[in-house]
Amino acid sequence: MADEKIRFEAVSKRYGSLTVLDQLDLSIGAGEVVSIIGPSGSGKTTVLRCLMTLEPVDDGVIWIDGIPLNKELRSGALIEASPAHLRRMRTKLGMVFQNFNLFPHMTILQNCSEPPVYALGAKPTEARSRAVDLLKMVGMESKQDHYPAQLSGGQQQRAAIARTLAMQPEILVFDEPTSALDPETIGEVTEVIRALATKHSYTMLLVTHQIDFARDISDRICFFDKGRIVEQGPPDAVIDSPKETRTQQFLRKVAKAR
Amino acid sequence: MTPRPTAMLIPIAFLGGLYFAVFSNVASFLPALLNGLTVTIQVAIPSAILAYAISVAAGLGRLSRNAAVRLMSGAYVEIFRGVSLLVILFWLFFVLPEFGLTLSPYVAALLGISLNAGAYGAEIIRGAVQAVPRGQYEACVTLNMPGWRKYSRIILPQALIIAVPALTNMTIELLKGTALVSAVTLVDVTAAGVRQNQLTYRTIEIFSVLALIYFCLSQVVRFAGALLETGFNRHLRTGRS
Numbered sequence: 487m488a489d490e491k492i493r494f495e496a497v498s499k500r501y502g503s504l505t506v507l508d509q510l511d512l513s514i515g516a517g518e519v520v521s522i523i524g525p526s527g528s529g530k531t532t533v534l535r536c537l538m539t540l541e542p543v544d545d546g547v548i549w550i551d552g553i554p555l556n557k558e559l560r561s562g563a564l565i566e567a568s569p570a571h572l573r574r575m576r577t578k579l580g581m582v583f584q585n586f587n588l589f590p591h592m593t594i595l596q597n598c599s600e601p602p603v604y605a606l607g608a609k610p611t612e613a614r615s616r617a618v619d620l621l622k623m624v625g626m627e628s629k630q631d632h633y634p635a636q637l638s639g640g641q642q643q644r645a646a647i648a649r650t651l652a653m654q655p656e657i658l659v660f661d662e663p664t665s666a667l668d669p670e671t672i673g674e675v676t677e678v679i680r681a682l683a684t685k686h687s688y689t690m691l692l693v694t695h696q697i698d699f700a701r702d703i704s705d706r707i708c709f710f711d712k713g714r715i716v717e718q719g720p721p722d723a724v725i726d727s728p729k730e731t732r733t734q735q736f737l738r739k740v741a742k743a744r
Numbered sequence: 745m746t747p748r749p750t751a752m753l754i755p756i757a758f759l760g761g762l763y764f765a766v767f768s769n770v771a772s773f774l775p776a777l778l779n780g781l782t783v784t785i786q787v788a789i790p791s792a793i794l795a796y797a798i799s800v801a802a803g804l805g806r807l808s809r810n811a812a813v814r815l816m817s818g819a820y821v822e823i824f825r826g827v828s829l830l831v832i833l834f835w836l837f838f839v840l841p842e843f844g845l846t847l848s849p850y851v852a853a854l855l856g857i858s859l860n861a862g863a864y865g866a867e868i869i870r871g872a873v874q875a876v877p878r879g880q881y882e883a884c885v886t887l888n889m890p891g892w893r894k895y896s897r898i899i900l901p902q903a904l905i906i907a908v909p910a911l912t913n914m915t916i917e918l919l920k921g922t923a924l925v926s927a928v929t930l931v932d933v934t935a936a937g938v939r940q941n942q943l944t945y946r947t948i949e950i951f952s953v954l955a956l957i958y959f960c961l962s963q964v965v966r967f968a969g970a971l972l973e974t975g976f977n978r979h980l981r982t983g984r985s
Contacts, residue, residue, distance in 0.1 A: 587879035633979035
């Protein structure tokens with residue numbers, strides 16, 4: 487494995503009495519593509535949300551490039567991260583949401599070109615030309631002056647991916663990127679994600695229900711249940727010959743639904 | 745049984761006669777009413793603009809992370825929403841001078857009306873900001889949007905679209921509230937009507953015209969609100985191209 491990019495160290499997350507993440511340990515190498523699968527309520531989305539600092543972590547430390555994310559090193563001790571520290575750390579991270587979360591009052595091009603100006607201090611002209619390039623890459627250049635509501639789900643998700651890439655993150659996080667899509671537009675989005683996984687050096691963490699797609703693009707599959715990793719390993723091992731009964735049950739159910 | 749045409753003429757002639765009897769003297773009081781109308785408009789438009797600004801400031805203040813700001817915004821809303829506009833006007837014009845602060849009638853009217861409307865507007869803005877979907881805030885976090893940009897460019901534009909119908913309502917209320925400014929000695933269109941009634945005794949005509957004037961002004965506000973609503977919403981309607 488290449489250098490370690492992300493490490494979850496005994497990370498716990500509770501909502502009241504419900505433990506969503508239970509002492510999670512997970513290490514992801516630079517450039518590695520990891521898919522998380524598992525039943526709903528298993529905590530897989532919470533992993534992503536904690537990494538994106540959308541949810542505070544109750545216990546444990548998340549490290550990125552050897553730097554604590556949810557904590558800050560001050561005079562030798564780890565203390566709760568300040569908003570400024572979180573902001574700094576988030577520049578390495580980019581997230582693609584299940585429901586796209588594009589800004590509905592802005593065109594696709596504005597969606598992709600304005601955040602880098604505000605958040606990174608990019609020059610408007612440069613941000614714009616970069617956004618145009620990225621929209622070309624996801625096959626959306628002809629729609630750049632459309633508003634999100636004028637586009638299909640697949641088109642919106644491709645635009646949302648371009649918006650995330652415009653921030654020049656090193657780590658890409660996908661939260662069920664195809665779950666809100668019509669079946670016929672899933673393919674165009676998975677193609678874009680596949681290209682990102684194979685042609686670029688992003689470290690990718692993906693939560694998905696599309697087992698075949700996960701197998702195709704991932705270096706590693708993690709099967710989650712009840713806030714823990716039950717089984718992980720290369721796609722062939724986890725999906726084709728799972729060792730744990732819980733994994734076998736889940737994959738049987740998913741196979742039946744397909 | 746169809747009524748004979750000649751029988752139809754009788755009520756028409758009666759209504760026509762009534763119209764002339766009643767409205768032949770419009771010219772005697774209309775100029776005074778129009779003078780009052782300019783005062784009403786001079787009070788209403790700046791008050792509305794100030795009220796919108798207060799609404800946004802206090803509405804965001806109620807959602808602030810700073811407890812002191814939250815408390816002050818909340819106290820403002822409760823006080824100015826809970827006290828009669830007429831009493832607020834009396835306070836600004838008659839009570840403040842007791843503490844050494846004398847306001848002109850115009851300034852007192854403008855402040856009283858906008859502070860009163862702004863208290864309602866703050867609640868409208870607060871509700872609208874909270875109605876912007878959670879995912880929009882989360883997108884702002886993951887894109888590292890700085891706080892004020894998040895509000896000025898992402899949250900407020902969407903919140904204002906949500907708030908337009910309620911703000912239209914508030915503006916119409918504000919407009920009608922200007923009828924109270926005679927309490928601070930301004931002669932607005934209502935005060936002018938009352939005064940003309942005492943001079944000319946054209947009671948029916950004067951108050952009919954007065955009602956019509958308020959109705960028409962409200963329609964202008966309503967129309968402007970509807971225009972804004974469709975203008976804002978043109979990008980949000982689904983419809984694939």
